[in-house]
Amino acid sequence: MVTWNNLDTLASYQELAKAETVKLAEVMTGENGADRVKKYSVPMAEGLVYNYAAKQVDDKVLELLGKLAEEAQLAEKFEALYNGEVINTGEKRLVLHHMTRGQLGDAVTADGVDKRTFYVAQQQKIADFAKKVHAGEIANAAGEKFTTVVQIGIGGSDLGPRAMYLALENWAKKNNTFKMEAKFISNVDPDDAAAVLNSIDVAHSLFILVSKSGTTLETLTNESFVKDALAKAGLDASRHMVAVTSETSPLAKSDDYLAAFFMDDYIGGRYSSTSAVGGAVLSLAFGPDVFAQFLDGAAEEDKLSKNKDVLQNPAMLDALIGVYERNVLGLLCTAVLPYSQALSRFPAHLQQLDMESNGKSVNRFGEPVDYVTGPVIFGEPGTNGQHSFYQLLHQGTDIVPLQFIGFKNNQCGSDVVIEDSTGQQKLCANVAAQIVAFACGKADENRNKNFEGGRPSSIIVGDQLTPGSLGALLAHYENKVMFQGFVWNVNSFDQEGVQLGKVLAKRVLAHQTDGALKVYSDLLNI
């Protein structure tokens, strides 16, 4: 039986707060630094490694983080979650996204069905559908193959699947598993749909409408936009659209769609990349086998997250170091810096995943907490970021914890040698150099050229960004965010903070406004 307590009531947290602060620039210099890089490293799934040598930790701090993990019952809470307890207390729901990629514990029955069976059945249904599309058995009215798939969705129905698609697009092209180009329409700004529709051949496009409730206003608006375009092209929309939705939604059994694939209330939008929400578009784009490899990578990483030994549990360790930085060291924000152009939108996905999950001020019981919770997350790929915002990261007045990601090999396999090194070598040399520059700094008499150092970072290193390693990377961050939510004692699985805006927007559209809202409405000509 787990108990849910606020972070500041835990004895191990009080102890942690009193621990001596590690002087990063000192400990990372010389041979001691080399020893740390070798030692402070833990294997992840799919050959990835999480290295935290350049974080402000030492054996003592790590021991206290272990005690905190134990006292906060992190492993037990994860166990309760995957065994089907109502962890999402706000909405009174189970939290089952892990089950889309494997069975970590007990069978879980909900809505009268075994949920693992349900998720696997949806994957199978998608796989069959995708294969028929690729084979031309499901085709447009003229009997021609679909060449493009367009996802219509917003938030978790957009950011995760889009980031995953971009992460694997070039890998799939190189590995001959690229089946269809994917595009995404998300924003209610009509220019978004208009631009995407201008860029495709609608007659050979298949549209996936993604909305759990079937009532998301942005998504329904964009669906209507697409249906207009199909009608103008003289096409029957119902032959060009599929739905990803819940079984109880108005879309589930509509004749407007070629097929419907189901998700459920136990998977939040931001955790839905491994469900049908990501499954439909990724299986169509790259083939079901690639999607299955992605799931396997995530499942393998999930298993590691069960480990009670924090030093053998990369997601839990990453989570605890983040809590230590935020609540004890008082550091701000977290930057995610992948040295991989394919991960260009991965930080945007993590921004949602993390900030929507843990950007809360009340605990699971609705009581205000007296400590800071989820940080602001931002990031761009390196080396691009180095020529942009890194100036502040190196010499700004705030210290921002950093999370690097790097791969030994690129995806496309082509490269050039300039000044005796390849582009890939330059990319990797830069990430190695940045870690040390941030940690150790460099004294200079000219204070303008002086680097204080002491700026903590971690790195996840892999051989290559593949479907498997991408799945592992995604699961790592999902589980990190989950563990941090447990430590902060918040419900990471609801998002009440987005409701008020929706209510007020409806009022504006109905012209039921007064005060400031009315004047803003006038200003915007609504």
Add this chain to the structure above:
Amino acid sequence: MVTWNNLDTLASYQELAKAETVKLAEVMTGENGADRVKKYSVPMAEGLVYNYAAKQVDDKVLELLGKLAEEAQLAEKFEALYNGEVINTGEKRLVLHHMTRGQLGDAVTADGVDKRTFYVAQQQKIADFAKKVHAGEIANAAGEKFTTVVQIGIGGSDLGPRAMYLALENWAKKNNTFKMEAKFISNVDPDDAAAVLNSIDVAHSLFILVSKSGTTLETLTNESFVKDALAKAGLDASRHMVAVTSETSPLAKSDDYLAAFFMDDYIGGRYSSTSAVGGAVLSLAFGPDVFAQFLDGAAEEDKLSKNKDVLQNPAMLDALIGVYERNVLGLLCTAVLPYSQALSRFPAHLQQLDMESNGKSVNRFGEPVDYVTGPVIFGEPGTNGQHSFYQLLHQGTDIVPLQFIGFKNNQCGSDVVIEDSTGQQKLCANVAAQIVAFACGKADENRNKNFEGGRPSSIIVGDQLTPGSLGALLAHYENKVMFQGFVWNVNSFDQEGVQLGKVLAKRVLAHQTDGALKVYSDLLNI
């Protein structure tokens, strides 16, 4: 004569720090809120309006901000800058990016030439070149027209021009001024160049190599990648490439390029969108007339930034409110939230502009400052962000100041009506609703559904995102960042914080490593 003093030495700052804090939720409620929205508004160029009603200011705070502007000599410092003083003290350079779009004050001579004449001459040279390309007078070896332009550059040579291109792409298509598609290669990750080259027809592509020094390693690596691809296609690279560089760089007079357009040391990369760096790609993509409109919008906004009355100077006012939030109210970060899909990469550009300019810990004289300077900047377009990280913005434990941007009309001109409103109306209704939701909040007995409010935002509203309003928007932020740098007494025009990483990366590539750097190099297989 201007004097440069630290913020905390200014009497007006001490007074500001003691001012009563405005209770935003209170003042924005009811008719008082409506009055504020009408009153706290200042016109910008090109029909834009900067509205700061939902910021934590009142007449008293505004009066004190005015005194601070005066004591910090903000208008005088701007005057010194555009009249050619050495404002970039770190690199001992003038700061002349405003002169690319107009003559704000005295003629400035440097390198033996009148600089305004120089910048205009480059624009004219680019315009002539672009017209010849569009007319097919400059064509590939087969005499066929170029259809695609590819910018090769990183940092300021990438983010600004890319954001501007995306901002105007659909506008240009709608207004029949779209000439050529533009693509961008920036990252040293070879997958970036490979993917772009895979997506284009190199035989009909013109490449713009952008590097002020002509020595940027990422850019030279990508140039080599492109030359390889041209050679493999049996094409003469020198008939497909132009350079944007300084007159003294090795690229300036090379036969490797069809043409060279010049920038100089008085324009930092992040301020170079209105120079040849943005000029070449935007003139080729949309025609020189569109680029000229963009410059005119920026020039018009620059003129407003000369105003000594802070209430009539939107950039100065925006800057001072930001300083008040950061240094007095202690708020973190700043989120930029454009309700326009066309501005999807505008926040990434502002992230560089702001964080690279003011992420500094020492003042202009190299002395450490005792107050926080530039904040972390991040953002994504609305309404997408509402379905993502807004949860933290509404209910997180940190308060993040917000900068909304919205337009009454979209660019593409197509729309649909769903539930009695268009997509554009929904977009605008949402931004209006968000401002009020953030400011006023809403009490709920269920604390999980409770909104404290008191979360400050401003909004810039325009009729439509056009070349002119985009120019004005860009200049507004450039000048805001400049004024904040003046207030913080930092040099906003150098970037020494990126040097150490470069030095260490070179050492890694030369295998001259020891300690942690060596082990990281091994880990990454360099």
